[in-house]
Amino acid sequence: MSDNPYQSLTVDLSGQTAIVTGASQGIGKAVAQALGASGAKVACLARNAEKLAQTVAEITGAGGQAEAHSCDVTDGDSVAKTVETLAENWGRLDILINNAGVTRDTLLPIMSDEQWDDVINTNLRGMFLFSRAAAKIMMRARYGRIINMSSVSGLIGNAGQTNYSASKAGMIGFTRSLSKELAKRKVTVNAVAPGFIESEMTKTLGDALISEAKKRIPANRLGLPEDIAAAVLFLSSPAASYVTGQVLTVDGGMTG
Template sequence: MADARISADLTDQVAIVTGASRGIGKAIALRLAESGAKVACVARSADKLAETVSEVESAGGVAAAYPCDVADTDAATKLVEQVAEEWGRVDVMVNNAGITRDTLLPRMSDEDWDTVIATNLRSVFAFSRAAAGVMMRAKRGRIINISSTSGLRGNEAQANYSASKAGVIGFTRTVARELASKRRAITVNAICPGFIATDMTDALKKAAGEEAVTERIKAVVPLQREGQPQEIADAVVFLASDSAAYITGQVLTIDGGMTC
Protein backbone atom coordinates (compact mmCIF):
# COMPACT_ATOMS: atom_id res chain seq x y z
CA MET A 1 0.00 0.00 0.00
CA ALA A 2 1.02 3.63 -0.47
CA ASP A 3 2.68 5.48 2.38
CA ALA A 4 0.01 7.18 4.46
CA ARG A 5 -0.03 10.96 4.40
CA ILE A 6 -3.32 11.40 6.23
CA SER A 7 -3.91 9.47 9.41
CA ALA A 8 -7.40 8.35 10.41
CA ASP A 9 -8.66 5.60 12.68
CA LEU A 10 -11.46 3.73 10.91
CA THR A 11 -11.05 0.57 12.97
CA ASP A 12 -14.07 -1.76 12.80
CA GLN A 13 -15.89 0.46 10.33
CA VAL A 14 -17.28 -1.04 7.13
CA ALA A 15 -16.81 0.68 3.78
CA ILE A 16 -18.25 -0.11 0.36
CA VAL A 17 -16.23 1.08 -2.65
CA THR A 18 -17.59 0.79 -6.18
CA GLY A 19 -15.17 0.60 -9.07
CA ALA A 20 -12.63 -0.93 -6.69
CA SER A 21 -10.95 -3.17 -9.25
CA ARG A 22 -8.56 -0.54 -10.63
CA GLY A 23 -7.28 3.03 -10.57
CA ILE A 24 -8.77 5.47 -8.10
CA GLY A 25 -11.23 2.95 -6.68
CA LYS A 26 -8.51 0.43 -5.95
CA ALA A 27 -6.37 3.10 -4.27
CA ILE A 28 -9.36 4.14 -2.15
CA ALA A 29 -10.02 0.56 -1.08
CA LEU A 30 -6.38 0.09 -0.09
CA ARG A 31 -6.21 3.34 1.90
CA LEU A 32 -9.48 2.70 3.74
CA ALA A 33 -8.26 -0.77 4.69
CA GLU A 34 -4.93 0.69 5.74
CA SER A 35 -6.87 2.98 8.08
CA GLY A 36 -8.59 0.01 9.71
CA ALA A 37 -11.87 -0.28 7.77
CA LYS A 38 -13.24 -3.53 6.43
CA VAL A 39 -13.77 -2.95 2.72
CA ALA A 40 -16.43 -4.40 0.43
CA CYS A 41 -14.90 -4.08 -3.03
CA VAL A 42 -17.44 -3.74 -5.85
CA ALA A 43 -16.98 -3.93 -9.63
CA ARG A 44 -18.01 -6.03 -12.61
CA SER A 45 -14.72 -7.93 -12.92
CA ALA A 46 -14.41 -10.67 -10.30
CA ASP A 47 -10.81 -11.40 -11.31
CA LYS A 48 -9.64 -7.83 -10.90
CA LEU A 49 -11.55 -7.49 -7.63
CA ALA A 50 -9.71 -10.55 -6.37
CA GLU A 51 -6.43 -8.73 -7.02
CA THR A 52 -7.56 -5.76 -4.94
CA VAL A 53 -8.70 -8.02 -2.09
CA SER A 54 -5.42 -9.93 -2.23
CA GLU A 55 -3.42 -6.69 -1.92
CA VAL A 56 -5.51 -5.58 1.05
CA GLU A 57 -5.09 -8.91 2.79
CA SER A 58 -1.36 -9.07 2.05
CA ALA A 59 -1.01 -5.74 3.87
CA GLY A 60 -2.94 -7.06 6.88
CA GLY A 61 -6.33 -5.55 6.04
CA VAL A 62 -9.79 -7.05 5.66
CA ALA A 63 -11.67 -6.99 2.36
CA ALA A 64 -14.08 -9.03 0.29
CA ALA A 65 -15.09 -8.98 -3.36
CA TYR A 66 -18.67 -8.31 -4.43
CA PRO A 67 -18.97 -8.56 -8.24
CA CYS A 68 -21.92 -6.47 -9.42
CA ASP A 69 -23.27 -4.49 -12.34
CA VAL A 70 -23.45 -1.15 -10.52
CA ALA A 71 -26.03 0.16 -13.00
CA ASP A 72 -28.50 -2.51 -11.84
CA THR A 73 -30.43 -0.78 -9.05
CA ASP A 74 -31.90 -4.00 -7.66
CA ALA A 75 -28.46 -5.62 -7.54
CA ALA A 76 -27.01 -2.53 -5.85
CA THR A 77 -29.70 -2.55 -3.17
CA LYS A 78 -29.25 -6.26 -2.48
CA LEU A 79 -25.47 -5.86 -2.31
CA VAL A 80 -25.65 -3.12 0.33
CA GLU A 81 -28.14 -5.17 2.34
CA GLN A 82 -25.86 -8.21 2.05
CA VAL A 83 -22.83 -6.28 3.29
CA ALA A 84 -24.83 -4.84 6.21
CA GLU A 85 -26.07 -8.32 7.14
CA GLU A 86 -22.71 -10.05 6.82
CA TRP A 87 -20.60 -7.36 8.48
CA GLY A 88 -23.20 -5.78 10.73
CA ARG A 89 -22.97 -2.22 9.47
CA VAL A 90 -22.14 0.17 6.63
CA ASP A 91 -20.28 3.28 7.74
CA VAL A 92 -18.75 4.58 4.50
CA MET A 93 -20.19 4.47 0.98
CA VAL A 94 -17.79 5.49 -1.77
CA ASN A 95 -19.43 5.83 -5.18
CA ASN A 96 -16.48 5.73 -7.53
CA ALA A 97 -17.50 3.50 -10.47
CA GLY A 98 -17.35 5.30 -13.79
CA ILE A 99 -16.91 4.75 -17.50
CA THR A 100 -16.50 6.85 -20.63
CA ARG A 101 -17.92 6.54 -24.13
CA ASP A 102 -16.33 9.60 -25.70
CA THR A 103 -17.52 11.01 -29.00
CA LEU A 104 -18.81 14.32 -30.33
CA LEU A 105 -22.52 14.97 -29.80
CA PRO A 106 -23.65 14.47 -33.45
CA ARG A 107 -22.09 10.99 -33.37
CA MET A 108 -23.20 10.02 -29.87
CA SER A 109 -25.67 7.13 -29.87
CA ASP A 110 -28.50 6.56 -27.42
CA GLU A 111 -26.51 3.62 -26.08
CA ASP A 112 -23.42 5.79 -25.54
CA TRP A 113 -25.56 8.19 -23.52
CA ASP A 114 -27.61 5.67 -21.56
CA THR A 115 -24.68 3.42 -20.62
CA VAL A 116 -22.61 6.27 -19.19
CA ILE A 117 -25.52 7.84 -17.31
CA ALA A 118 -26.51 4.46 -15.87
CA THR A 119 -23.03 3.56 -14.68
CA ASN A 120 -21.88 6.99 -13.52
CA LEU A 121 -25.08 8.50 -12.11
CA ARG A 122 -27.81 5.92 -11.57
CA SER A 123 -25.37 3.75 -9.61
CA VAL A 124 -24.67 6.67 -7.26
CA PHE A 125 -28.41 7.01 -6.66
CA ALA A 126 -28.91 3.28 -6.08
CA PHE A 127 -25.98 2.69 -3.73
CA SER A 128 -26.56 5.94 -1.83
CA ARG A 129 -30.25 5.19 -1.34
CA ALA A 130 -29.52 1.73 0.01
CA ALA A 131 -26.61 2.85 2.18
CA ALA A 132 -28.59 5.79 3.58
CA GLY A 133 -31.21 3.39 4.92
CA VAL A 134 -28.57 1.46 6.84
CA MET A 135 -26.84 4.62 8.03
CA MET A 136 -30.05 6.25 9.22
CA ARG A 137 -30.74 3.26 11.46
CA ALA A 138 -27.21 3.52 12.83
CA LYS A 139 -27.46 7.33 13.14
CA ARG A 140 -24.08 7.79 11.47
CA GLY A 141 -22.48 7.53 8.06
CA ARG A 142 -20.35 8.96 5.29
CA ILE A 143 -21.31 9.02 1.62
CA ILE A 144 -18.48 10.12 -0.67
CA ASN A 145 -19.12 10.50 -4.38
CA ILE A 146 -16.36 10.68 -6.95
CA SER A 147 -17.33 13.21 -9.62
CA SER A 148 -14.91 14.92 -12.04
CA THR A 149 -13.74 18.31 -13.18
CA SER A 150 -15.61 17.44 -16.39
CA GLY A 151 -18.77 17.90 -14.35
CA LEU A 152 -17.66 21.41 -13.41
CA ARG A 153 -16.42 22.82 -16.70
CA GLY A 154 -17.41 20.39 -19.45
CA ASN A 155 -15.08 18.61 -21.82
CA GLU A 156 -15.21 18.20 -25.59
CA ALA A 157 -16.55 14.82 -26.76
CA GLN A 158 -17.81 14.05 -23.27
CA ALA A 159 -21.39 15.34 -23.20
CA ASN A 160 -22.54 12.08 -21.61
CA TYR A 161 -19.67 11.85 -19.11
CA SER A 162 -19.83 15.54 -18.17
CA ALA A 163 -23.60 15.35 -17.70
CA SER A 164 -23.28 12.30 -15.47
CA LYS A 165 -20.59 13.90 -13.32
CA ALA A 166 -22.46 17.21 -13.06
CA GLY A 167 -25.46 15.15 -11.97
CA VAL A 168 -23.37 13.58 -9.22
CA ILE A 169 -22.58 17.06 -7.88
CA GLY A 170 -26.23 18.14 -7.82
CA PHE A 171 -27.21 14.83 -6.26
CA THR A 172 -24.54 15.21 -3.58
CA ARG A 173 -25.67 18.68 -2.53
CA THR A 174 -29.33 17.70 -2.38
CA VAL A 175 -28.84 14.46 -0.46
CA ALA A 176 -26.48 16.21 1.93
CA ARG A 177 -29.35 18.53 2.88
CA GLU A 178 -31.78 15.64 3.22
CA LEU A 179 -29.55 13.56 5.49
CA ALA A 180 -28.01 16.35 7.55
CA SER A 181 -29.24 16.54 11.11
CA LYS A 182 -27.76 16.06 14.56
CA ARG A 183 -29.93 12.99 14.93
CA ARG A 184 -28.66 11.32 11.77
CA ALA A 185 -25.03 12.50 11.63
CA ILE A 186 -24.66 11.47 7.99
CA THR A 187 -22.44 13.55 5.72
CA VAL A 188 -22.47 13.54 1.92
CA ASN A 189 -19.63 15.04 -0.09
CA ALA A 190 -18.13 14.85 -3.58
CA ILE A 191 -14.59 14.85 -4.91
CA CYS A 192 -13.76 16.14 -8.40
CA PRO A 193 -10.46 14.73 -9.67
CA GLY A 194 -8.73 16.31 -12.62
CA PHE A 195 -6.01 14.56 -14.64
CA ILE A 196 -5.18 11.49 -12.56
CA ALA A 197 -2.80 8.71 -13.62
CA THR A 198 -5.33 5.92 -14.32
CA ASP A 199 -6.37 3.57 -17.12
CA MET A 200 -8.59 6.36 -18.49
CA THR A 201 -5.68 8.77 -18.92
CA ASP A 202 -3.53 5.93 -20.31
CA ALA A 203 -6.20 5.35 -22.97
CA LEU A 204 -6.16 9.07 -23.77
CA LYS A 205 -2.39 8.95 -24.17
CA LYS A 206 -2.66 6.02 -26.55
CA ALA A 207 -5.30 7.80 -28.62
CA ALA A 208 -3.72 11.26 -28.73
CA GLY A 209 -0.08 10.43 -28.08
CA GLU A 210 1.68 10.53 -24.71
CA GLU A 211 3.76 13.60 -25.57
CA ALA A 212 0.68 15.54 -26.69
CA VAL A 213 -1.21 14.69 -23.50
CA THR A 214 1.80 15.54 -21.34
CA GLU A 215 2.11 18.94 -23.03
CA ARG A 216 -1.61 19.56 -22.59
CA ILE A 217 -1.35 18.79 -18.88
CA LYS A 218 1.56 21.20 -18.54
CA ALA A 219 -0.45 23.88 -20.35
CA VAL A 220 -3.67 23.62 -18.30
CA VAL A 221 -2.53 22.33 -14.89
CA PRO A 222 -0.62 24.92 -12.83
CA LEU A 223 1.22 22.16 -10.92
CA GLN A 224 2.21 20.75 -14.34
CA ARG A 225 1.73 17.07 -13.52
CA GLU A 226 -0.87 14.35 -13.27
CA GLY A 227 -2.33 13.58 -9.90
CA GLN A 228 -1.90 10.13 -8.38
CA PRO A 229 -4.78 7.86 -7.34
CA GLN A 230 -3.41 7.87 -3.78
CA GLU A 231 -3.97 11.63 -3.60
CA ILE A 232 -7.69 11.10 -4.19
CA ALA A 233 -7.70 8.20 -1.73
CA ASP A 234 -6.19 10.41 0.97
CA ALA A 235 -9.05 12.87 0.56
CA VAL A 236 -11.58 10.04 0.85
CA VAL A 237 -9.99 8.86 4.09
CA PHE A 238 -10.20 12.39 5.49
CA LEU A 239 -13.87 12.78 4.53
CA ALA A 240 -14.60 9.37 6.04
CA SER A 241 -12.96 10.31 9.34
CA ASP A 242 -14.31 12.01 12.44
CA SER A 243 -12.22 15.05 11.50
CA ALA A 244 -14.70 15.74 8.67
CA ALA A 245 -17.84 15.40 10.79
CA TYR A 246 -18.84 19.05 10.16
CA ILE A 247 -18.24 18.93 6.40
CA THR A 248 -21.21 18.07 4.20
CA GLY A 249 -22.61 19.06 0.83
CA GLN A 250 -19.17 20.10 -0.36
CA VAL A 251 -17.33 19.53 -3.64
CA LEU A 252 -13.60 19.08 -3.19
CA THR A 253 -11.69 19.67 -6.42
CA ILE A 254 -8.33 17.90 -6.70
CA ASP A 255 -6.88 18.93 -10.03
CA GLY A 256 -3.53 20.64 -9.53
CA GLY A 257 -5.17 24.04 -9.92
CA MET A 258 -6.71 23.40 -13.35
CA THR A 259 -10.09 24.94 -12.46
CA CYS A 260 -8.86 27.69 -10.16
Protein backbone atom coordinates (compact mmCIF):
# COMPACT_ATOMS: atom_id res chain seq x y z
CA MET A 1 0.00 0.00 0.00
CA SER A 2 1.23 3.49 -0.82
CA ASP A 3 2.21 5.85 1.99
CA ASN A 4 0.14 8.55 0.26
CA PRO A 5 -3.41 8.32 1.71
CA TYR A 6 -4.76 10.56 -1.07
CA GLN A 7 -3.53 8.43 -3.98
CA SER A 8 -7.00 7.08 -4.74
CA LEU A 9 -8.39 10.63 -5.05
CA THR A 10 -6.52 12.58 -7.71
CA VAL A 11 -7.18 16.32 -7.71
CA ASP A 12 -5.04 18.87 -9.53
CA LEU A 13 -4.90 22.14 -7.59
CA SER A 14 -1.69 23.35 -9.21
CA GLY A 15 -1.45 27.14 -9.17
CA GLN A 16 -4.22 27.49 -6.60
CA THR A 17 -3.87 28.90 -3.10
CA ALA A 18 -5.56 27.90 0.14
CA ILE A 19 -5.97 29.01 3.74
CA VAL A 20 -6.52 26.36 6.41
CA THR A 21 -7.29 27.47 9.96
CA GLY A 22 -6.52 25.15 12.85
CA ALA A 23 -3.86 23.43 10.73
CA SER A 24 -1.48 22.36 13.49
CA GLN A 25 -2.99 18.95 14.22
CA GLY A 26 -5.76 16.46 13.56
CA ILE A 27 -8.24 17.21 10.79
CA GLY A 28 -6.76 20.61 9.96
CA LYS A 29 -3.30 19.16 9.50
CA ALA A 30 -4.59 16.33 7.31
CA VAL A 31 -6.54 18.81 5.18
CA ALA A 32 -3.52 21.06 4.74
CA GLN A 33 -1.42 18.06 3.75
CA ALA A 34 -4.02 16.88 1.24
CA LEU A 35 -4.23 20.30 -0.39
CA GLY A 36 -0.45 20.58 -0.49
CA ALA A 37 -0.10 17.09 -1.99
CA SER A 38 -2.55 18.15 -4.72
CA GLY A 39 -0.47 21.15 -5.76
CA ALA A 40 -2.05 24.03 -3.84
CA LYS A 41 0.05 26.58 -1.99
CA VAL A 42 -1.24 26.42 1.59
CA ALA A 43 -1.24 29.03 4.33
CA CYS A 44 -1.43 27.10 7.60
CA LEU A 45 -2.87 28.99 10.57
CA ALA A 46 -2.98 27.93 14.22
CA ARG A 47 -2.03 29.11 17.70
CA ASN A 48 0.55 26.41 18.42
CA ALA A 49 3.63 27.64 16.54
CA GLU A 50 5.68 24.49 17.16
CA LYS A 51 3.04 22.09 15.85
CA LEU A 52 2.25 24.46 12.98
CA ALA A 53 5.90 24.48 11.94
CA GLN A 54 5.80 20.68 11.87
CA THR A 55 2.76 20.73 9.56
CA VAL A 56 4.54 23.09 7.17
CA ALA A 57 7.75 21.03 7.32
CA GLU A 58 5.89 17.84 6.42
CA ILE A 59 4.13 19.49 3.46
CA THR A 60 7.28 21.06 2.08
CA GLY A 61 9.27 17.90 2.78
CA ALA A 62 6.84 16.01 0.56
CA GLY A 63 7.39 18.51 -2.24
CA GLY A 64 4.46 20.83 -1.54
CA GLN A 65 4.29 24.54 -0.81
CA ALA A 66 3.20 25.80 2.60
CA GLU A 67 3.62 28.75 4.94
CA ALA A 68 2.92 29.17 8.67
CA HIS A 69 0.95 32.22 9.78
CA SER A 70 -0.17 33.42 13.20
CA CYS A 71 -3.62 34.96 13.49
CA ASP A 72 -6.25 35.40 16.20
CA VAL A 73 -9.32 33.96 14.45
CA THR A 74 -11.64 35.96 16.72
CA ASP A 75 -10.06 39.35 15.93
CA GLY A 76 -11.69 41.00 12.94
CA ASP A 77 -8.80 43.33 12.13
CA SER A 78 -6.22 40.54 12.40
CA VAL A 79 -8.24 38.21 10.17
CA ALA A 80 -8.91 40.86 7.54
CA LYS A 81 -5.23 41.86 7.42
CA THR A 82 -4.06 38.25 7.20
CA VAL A 83 -6.41 37.34 4.36
CA GLU A 84 -5.74 40.55 2.42
CA THR A 85 -1.97 40.21 2.79
CA LEU A 86 -1.97 36.59 1.65
CA ALA A 87 -4.16 37.33 -1.35
CA GLU A 88 -1.98 40.30 -2.29
CA ASN A 89 1.27 38.34 -1.95
CA TRP A 90 -0.10 35.36 -3.85
CA GLY A 91 -2.10 37.33 -6.38
CA ARG A 92 -5.17 35.19 -5.67
CA LEU A 93 -7.12 33.21 -3.07
CA ASP A 94 -8.95 30.12 -4.23
CA ILE A 95 -9.76 27.98 -1.19
CA LEU A 96 -10.69 28.71 2.43
CA ILE A 97 -11.05 25.93 4.98
CA ASN A 98 -12.61 27.14 8.24
CA ASN A 99 -11.45 24.40 10.56
CA ALA A 100 -10.29 26.18 13.74
CA GLY A 101 -12.38 25.02 16.67
CA VAL A 102 -12.41 24.39 20.40
CA THR A 103 -14.55 22.51 22.90
CA ARG A 104 -15.43 23.51 26.45
CA ASP A 105 -17.70 20.63 27.38
CA THR A 106 -19.94 20.72 30.43
CA LEU A 107 -23.63 20.49 31.26
CA LEU A 108 -25.61 23.67 30.66
CA PRO A 109 -26.60 24.42 34.31
CA ILE A 110 -22.92 24.74 35.25
CA MET A 111 -21.62 26.18 31.96
CA SER A 112 -19.89 29.52 32.50
CA ASP A 113 -20.21 32.56 30.27
CA GLU A 114 -16.56 32.10 29.36
CA GLN A 115 -17.08 28.48 28.28
CA TRP A 116 -19.95 29.56 26.04
CA ASP A 117 -18.13 32.58 24.60
CA ASP A 118 -14.86 30.74 23.94
CA VAL A 119 -16.58 28.15 21.77
CA ILE A 120 -18.93 30.52 19.94
CA ASN A 121 -16.19 33.07 19.27
CA THR A 122 -13.64 30.59 17.97
CA ASN A 123 -15.91 28.24 16.05
CA LEU A 124 -18.62 30.55 14.76
CA ARG A 125 -17.21 34.08 14.83
CA GLY A 126 -13.89 32.88 13.41
CA MET A 127 -15.65 31.28 10.44
CA PHE A 128 -17.66 34.46 9.87
CA LEU A 129 -14.59 36.70 9.91
CA PHE A 130 -12.54 34.57 7.52
CA SER A 131 -15.47 33.96 5.18
CA ARG A 132 -16.28 37.66 5.01
CA ALA A 133 -12.70 38.57 4.17
CA ALA A 134 -12.25 35.77 1.65
CA ALA A 135 -15.64 36.24 -0.04
CA LYS A 136 -14.74 39.76 -1.16
CA ILE A 137 -11.64 38.48 -2.93
CA MET A 138 -13.34 35.42 -4.42
CA MET A 139 -16.31 37.41 -5.69
CA ARG A 140 -14.00 39.74 -7.60
CA ALA A 141 -12.18 36.75 -9.08
CA ARG A 142 -15.46 34.96 -9.82
CA TYR A 143 -14.07 31.75 -8.38
CA GLY A 144 -13.66 30.24 -4.94
CA ARG A 145 -14.25 27.40 -2.54
CA ILE A 146 -15.26 27.98 1.09
CA ILE A 147 -15.55 24.86 3.24
CA ASN A 148 -16.67 24.99 6.85
CA MET A 149 -15.85 22.22 9.31
CA SER A 150 -19.09 21.48 11.15
CA SER A 151 -19.85 18.28 13.09
CA VAL A 152 -22.50 15.64 13.60
CA SER A 153 -22.99 17.40 16.95
CA GLY A 154 -24.45 20.27 14.94
CA LEU A 155 -26.91 17.84 13.32
CA ILE A 156 -28.05 15.65 16.21
CA GLY A 157 -26.73 17.42 19.33
CA ASN A 158 -24.71 15.91 22.14
CA ALA A 159 -25.19 16.09 25.90
CA GLY A 160 -22.62 18.34 27.54
CA GLN A 161 -21.99 20.19 24.29
CA THR A 162 -24.73 22.79 24.00
CA ASN A 163 -22.12 25.42 23.20
CA TYR A 164 -20.24 23.27 20.68
CA SER A 165 -23.41 21.90 19.06
CA ALA A 166 -24.85 25.41 18.77
CA SER A 167 -21.68 26.64 17.07
CA LYS A 168 -21.62 23.74 14.63
CA ALA A 169 -25.33 24.03 13.82
CA GLY A 170 -24.77 27.74 13.28
CA MET A 171 -22.03 26.92 10.79
CA ILE A 172 -24.50 24.88 8.77
CA GLY A 173 -27.05 27.69 8.63
CA PHE A 174 -24.29 30.13 7.73
CA THR A 175 -23.05 27.80 4.98
CA ARG A 176 -26.45 27.41 3.37
CA SER A 177 -27.19 31.12 3.48
CA LEU A 178 -23.81 32.25 2.16
CA SER A 179 -23.95 29.70 -0.65
CA LYS A 180 -27.05 31.46 -1.98
CA GLU A 181 -25.28 34.82 -1.89
CA LEU A 182 -22.17 33.68 -3.75
CA ALA A 183 -23.39 31.08 -6.24
CA LYS A 184 -23.78 33.56 -9.11
CA ARG A 185 -20.14 34.57 -8.66
CA LYS A 186 -19.03 30.94 -9.06
CA VAL A 187 -18.01 30.68 -5.41
CA THR A 188 -19.21 27.52 -3.69
CA VAL A 189 -19.81 27.24 0.05
CA ASN A 190 -20.16 23.83 1.68
CA ALA A 191 -19.79 22.19 5.08
CA VAL A 192 -18.32 18.89 6.18
CA ALA A 193 -19.77 17.23 9.28
CA PRO A 194 -17.33 14.71 10.74
CA GLY A 195 -18.47 12.05 13.17
CA PHE A 196 -16.13 10.53 15.75
CA ILE A 197 -12.64 11.08 14.34
CA GLU A 198 -9.34 10.02 15.87
CA SER A 199 -7.92 13.32 17.13
CA GLU A 200 -6.58 15.14 20.14
CA MET A 201 -10.19 15.96 21.08
CA THR A 202 -11.43 12.37 21.02
CA LYS A 203 -8.41 11.11 22.98
CA THR A 204 -9.70 13.05 25.98
CA LEU A 205 -12.92 11.00 25.98
CA GLY A 206 -11.23 7.91 27.39
CA ASP A 207 -11.33 4.29 26.27
CA ALA A 208 -14.76 3.52 27.71
CA LEU A 209 -16.52 6.34 25.86
CA ILE A 210 -14.65 5.61 22.65
CA SER A 211 -15.65 1.96 22.86
CA GLU A 212 -19.26 2.98 23.39
CA ALA A 213 -19.08 5.38 20.45
CA LYS A 214 -17.87 2.61 18.14
CA LYS A 215 -21.01 0.61 18.95
CA ARG A 216 -23.07 3.45 17.45
CA ILE A 217 -21.05 3.50 14.23
CA PRO A 218 -22.01 0.95 11.55
CA ALA A 219 -18.45 1.09 10.17
CA ASN A 220 -17.32 -0.11 13.63
CA ARG A 221 -14.38 2.27 13.83
CA LEU A 222 -13.52 5.87 14.44
CA GLY A 223 -12.81 7.90 11.36
CA LEU A 224 -9.34 9.09 10.44
CA PRO A 225 -8.40 12.71 9.74
CA GLU A 226 -7.57 11.52 6.22
CA ASP A 227 -11.21 10.46 5.74
CA ILE A 228 -12.26 14.06 6.30
CA ALA A 229 -9.41 15.45 4.22
CA ALA A 230 -10.56 13.40 1.22
CA ALA A 231 -14.06 14.89 1.47
CA VAL A 232 -12.61 18.40 1.72
CA LEU A 233 -10.33 17.71 -1.22
CA PHE A 234 -13.29 16.87 -3.44
CA LEU A 235 -15.26 19.96 -2.38
CA SER A 236 -12.16 22.09 -2.99
CA SER A 237 -11.74 20.81 -6.52
CA PRO A 238 -13.00 22.22 -9.82
CA ALA A 239 -15.04 19.01 -10.14
CA ALA A 240 -17.33 20.23 -7.34
CA SER A 241 -18.42 23.38 -9.17
CA TYR A 242 -22.13 22.41 -9.02
CA VAL A 243 -22.06 21.40 -5.36
CA THR A 244 -22.90 24.27 -3.02
CA GLY A 245 -24.93 24.84 0.12
CA GLN A 246 -24.47 21.20 1.10
CA VAL A 247 -23.44 19.37 4.26
CA LEU A 248 -21.29 16.31 3.57
CA THR A 249 -21.56 14.03 6.59
CA VAL A 250 -18.56 11.75 7.10
CA ASP A 251 -19.38 9.57 10.10
CA GLY A 252 -19.21 5.90 9.13
CA GLY A 253 -22.99 5.73 8.86
CA MET A 254 -23.71 6.83 12.44
CA THR A 255 -26.41 9.35 11.48
CA GLY A 256 -27.51 7.54 8.32
